[in-house]
Amino acid sequence: MNGIVGFEHVTIGVVKAGSGNEFTREFKAFTDLAEIESYAARVPLLRRAIDLGSVQLTNEISSFFASNCGFGLDAEISLAVSWSRVKKILINGKKGNLVYGITIVHSISLLKFMTVFNGSHTRFKGVSTYRSEKFLISTDQEGGCHMDGECIGTTRVGQPVVCEGDSRKWNVVGLE
Numbered sequence: 001m002n003g004i005v006g007f008e009h010v011t012i013g014v015v016k017a018g019s020g021n022e023f024t025r026e027f028k029a030f031t032d033l034a035e036i037e038s039y040a041a042r043v044p045l046l047r048r049a050i051d052l053g054s055v056q057l058t059n060e061i062s063s064f065f066a067s068n069c070g071f072g073l074d075a076e077i078s079l080a081v082s083w084s085r086v087k088k089i090l091i092n093g094k095k096g097n098l099v100y101g102i103t104i105v106h107s108i109s110l111l112k113f114m115t116v117f118n119g120s121h122t123r124f125k126g127v128s129t130y131r132s133e134k135f136l137i138s139t140d141q142e143g144g145c146h147m148d149g150e151c152i153g154t155t156r157v158g159q160p161v162v163c164e165g166d167s168r169k170w171n172v173v174g175l176e
Contacts, residue, residue, distance in 0.1 A: 001052070001064035001148075004170055011047045012066075013039070013173040023067050023148065027172050039173060046174035056162040057145050057153045065147035066170065069163060071137060071155060075144030077102065079151045134164035 004010045013036065014029040027050075030036045039045070055069050056062040070078070080102060115121040122129050139155045146152060155161055 001066050001170065005052065005064055005166070005168055008169075008171070011045060011171040011173055026067055028174070030173075047171045048174045049169040050172050052166040052168055052170050054162075054164055054166050055145065055147060055152070058156060058159060061153045063147060063152055064166065067148050069145070069147040071139065071145050071161065072143045075146040075151065078146040078149055079144050134162070136160040136162055 004012065014024055014027055015036075016024045016029045016031070030039070050066070053065045053069065054062065055065060112121070112124060115124075121127055137155075138160045139157060142154050142156060144151055144153075145155055145161065
């Protein structure tokens with residue numbers, strides 16, 4: 001994302017790959033080369049302008065993200081999964097989303113836990129959601145931080161992480 005911010009003529013196309021594929025659940029993905037070629041031949045190109053977010057983890061680490069960022073348990077799982085030997089086996093078997101089965105949740109039923117995949121977990125007691133253009137997040141211990149599933153570093157005790165929306169947009173392929 002850092003390489004495309006401010007370049008309105010750039011449009012990002014997505015090909016489904018990797019383990020979680022959360023990005024391809026939010027945005028249309030090409031399925032094969034013929035579909036990419038067909039899209040590239042269109043005039044004008046179909047595209048959507050999407051909001052952009054940024055995270056400043058430390059004075060030295062700051063970056064933009066397209067879809068999501070996470071701290072604590074979310075980021076620790078992302079990091080553990082990225083180093084897991086099991087991940088490669090599951091991806092090769094087209095079962096990449098199962099790598100997140102390292103996840104342990106206490107005092108919640110499996111049915112309630114599974115609602116995290118469709119977003120309805122936010123209705124349960126103990127889950128809070130907030131909307132703002134800017135968040136300052138402080139942690140009481142060091143922990144991982146990820147953006148769009150990639151680990152970018154570690155939070156530091158006493159140094160707030162700044163997450164905020166950016167007035168610029170990025171463009172993603174719009175498929176019919």
